[in-house]
Amino acid sequence: AQSVTQPDIHITVSEGASLELRCNYSYGATPYLFWYVQSPGQGLQLLLKYFSGDTLVQGIKGFEAEFKRSQSSFNLRKPSVHWSDAAEYFCAVGATGNTPLVFGKGTRLSVIA
Amino acid sequence: DAMVIQNPRYQVTQFGKPVTLSCSQTLNHNVMYWYQQKSSQAPKLLFHYYDKDFNNEADTPDNFQSRRPNTSFCFLDIRSPGLGDAAMYLCATRERQGQETQYFGPGTRLLVL
Numbered sequence: 001a002q003s004v005t006q007p008d009i010h011i012t013v014s015e016g017a018s019l020e021l022r023c024n025y026s027y028g029a030t031p032y033l034f035w036y037v038q039s040p041g042q043g044l045q046l047l048l049k050y051f052s053g054d055t056l057v058q059g060i061k062g063f064e065a066e067f068k069r070s071q072s073s074f075n076l077r078k079p080s081v082h083w084s085d086a087a088e089y090f091c092a093v094g095a096t097g098n099t100p101l102v103f104g105k106g107t108r109l110s111v112i113a
Numbered sequence: 114d115a116m117v118i119q120n121p122r123y124q125v126t127q128f129g130k131p132v133t134l135s136c137s138q139t140l141n142h143n144v145m146y147w148y149q150q151k152s153s154q155a156p157k158l159l160f161h162y163y164d165k166d167f168n169n170e171a172d173t174p175d176n177f178q179s180r181r182p183n184t185s186f187c188f189l190d191i192r193s194p195g196l197g198d199a200a201m202y203l204c205a206t207r208e209r210q211g212q213e214t215q216y217f218g219p220g221t222r223l224l225v226l
Binding site: 032036041044046049051090100103105106 | 117119146153154155156158161170201203205213214215216217218219220222
């Protein structure tokens with residue numbers, strides 16, 4: 001069965017600092033991988049996705065993520081965090097066909113001045 | 114812009130009083146999902162429609178029902194809300210044959226008094 005682990009429940013970074021959010025997945029075949037962001041009281045917004053090809057994917061808002069098959073990881077990065085990036089971040093894994101997405105438990109990002 | 118719309122954004126109901134949440138989409142996607150998300154938790158899939166085919170998750174309570182009268186609309190009915198049903202309810206869509214990406218609406222926050 002698919003599973004997603006986000007080891008960090010809460011991360012605090014200073015504005016302008018770099019950010020890396022960790023995501024590890026378990027899946028038998030090549031997965032489809034996603035990062036979503038959720039601001040308080042809002043729905044989930046897709047940041048980026050990986051299906052195949054180049055293992056470094058670019059997303060919106062200056063985010064990128066790197067797929068590392070050997071480590072079963074899909075970590076999210078941003079070189080310089082802005083206060084507006086404070087939100088909850090969810091990693092998810094999917095597959096072809098009718099298989100639902102499996103979400104990690106999320107990482108809450110706080111940004112301090 | 115094509116999008117997923119949820120109404121209302123906030124819903125207050127009384128314990129045991131039936132409530133209906135609605136979702137509409139202009140993406141013309143074949144698959145629609147309903148998730149329940151409680152505070153500081155990942156979204157939990159309740160059920161989904163693949164066209165008109167209804168797929169219920171095994172642990173979704175019988176108290177939750179859904180209707181999809183056409184491609185654009187999907188409804189979540191809670192027959193007898195309990196205090197434990199207070200949550201954010203998220204609707205999402207996906208193309209039947211695409212890249213497995215789910216697009217989320219802004220959610221409906223349900224409060225049960």
